[in-house]
Amino acid sequence: MEANPTLDQLQVFLAVAEEGGFSAASRKLNRAQSVISYTITNLEAQLDVRLFERTGTRQPRLTDAGSALLEDARRMVAGLHLLRARARSLGQGLEGQVAVAVDALVPMPVLTAVLKAFRSEFPAVSVRLYTGALGAVADLVLKREVDAGIAGGAAMGPADLVGRKIGQKQNIPVAAPAHPLAQAREPVPAPIVREHFQIVITDLTEHTSGQDFHVHAFNTWRVTDVATKHALILAGLGWGGLPAWLVEDDILNGRLIELSLEPYPRADYSLYAVRRSDAPYGPATSWLVDRFEHELENFGQ
Template sequence: MQPNPTLDQLQILLAVAETGSFSGAGRKLNRAQSVISYGIANLEAQLGVKLFEREGTREPQLTEMGKAILEDARRMAGVMQRIRARVEGFNRGLESEVAVAIDPVLPAPVLIRTLRAFAQEFPTVGLRLNVGSLGSIVDQVVKGEADIGIGAVPGEADVRLIEIGLVTMVPVASPDHPLARLKGPVPLEDLREHTQLVVTDPSQRTRGRDFSVFAFRIWRLTDMHTKHLMIRAGLGWGGLPGWIIAEDLRQGLLVELDLEPYGQVQGPFFAMHRTDRQPGPAASWLIDIFKSKLGCFNEAAPDGLLPADLDGDVTRD
């Protein structure tokens, strides 16, 4: 079997290409020039191609095949660097992967900016992102399916909670909805006659309990995205996160309701982890950055409505 090029040979190739000479590569790698020349000669012999033109030039020049192989060498050297960085991180206690459970009520700009920073800070750490709601976030953390959770916590939780900021919920309806045509504050007796759309907890943690539910007729859904679409279609009214509906309010696709028993409300948002398991370095860093980014968002949007200059970070319907 023909021997494969070694990492050392590829590093010599990269050094010669970068410095433009065998002597420069020797200085860069702290090797004798004869070792550099020997390494390139062996690599050419193994591959059966000439990588450098040496005759008629003052310094070695890459051949066309040499240029092509150089790109492969760079990729292979990069893979080895990532392997080394991953191993070094593991030896320092850094996780190989972090699993995060996210409630979609979290403002999208906060999520995107946090994950963008995470990718830069921990390039060797994998990420598993699970999207849930209400008690399902807690369940994923308690069961060990997620290292940390980010969400609002209904009722008691078997986790350590770290408050990271606030999320605003706003009662809204389509402009053609009967409630949108009433002059407020709309009393409870009128509110009860119109279908309310409610996101229900898929876990058993709040079984038998309702939050901010006022109507006699209730349609229960399992996700905020569907609720948003149905309210915009005029199928009912309900509360939605301010950041999600900011553009809808600006364009007149939704209107904020003036209700006697239910107005715009801010609720706490938490990071959480199991009480018997401390998060690793990358997970702990994520909690701190989520808190920082959500705090910045709350300062930029104290009413919870997405400012126009943050619009580019949000994927719309």
């Protein structure tokens, strides 16, 4: 017969192993020591292995088999606790999973702070996270692949989307120190700016088809993500606008120079929480969106 250990047996096994003995486990679980001993004996019989060495030692000691099975027991107990917690959450009307798409313009410290707080508040609700630029967030929301999006203003076109402004940050035009624009007399006029390669983000979706955002150069290199754009500008391959939160340390340490360009001053950009008009937020998603607003408001202060 296949072994079918119960949750109770596994919890007793963990208690004895972690507390270092039957008497300590009985105190932790508030059970008689004889019950603890009986439970372990039954579990060993089911598994057909000896979990603890009881002879020649003052306290029971994990055998090699017991040590090997300990992590499995921990995972099984944790999984059952998670199942119970998720069942309780679903019974209370919480989502079992929240899917969210986040624009690359969202400061990474904000994103990690939000997710850390979310895990603490909703430990039984899993998260599916997407990142993208320009129309990618709107595209995922419209296709119902995510419950909410945190997007820049480029996502606010489609009529099927409902948006709420939750934050505002800045873009800064930058270049590597050796770049001609970094060494030019300030402010640099538009005709000179247009002569130098600009690194820009391009949209993989059709939502911003035919639109350019702060593109001032005749020649451009187009990339699909902020990290690549950042790396190319650091390497001196062109100039471009990047979020202030991303480049402040580079500017402070001389890796990048903030440019003074007539056609491209520092520019504010807004961030929005977006959803489909026919898909209101669930409780956990609503909390997540509010937390993004809170963290964006306090970031950098």
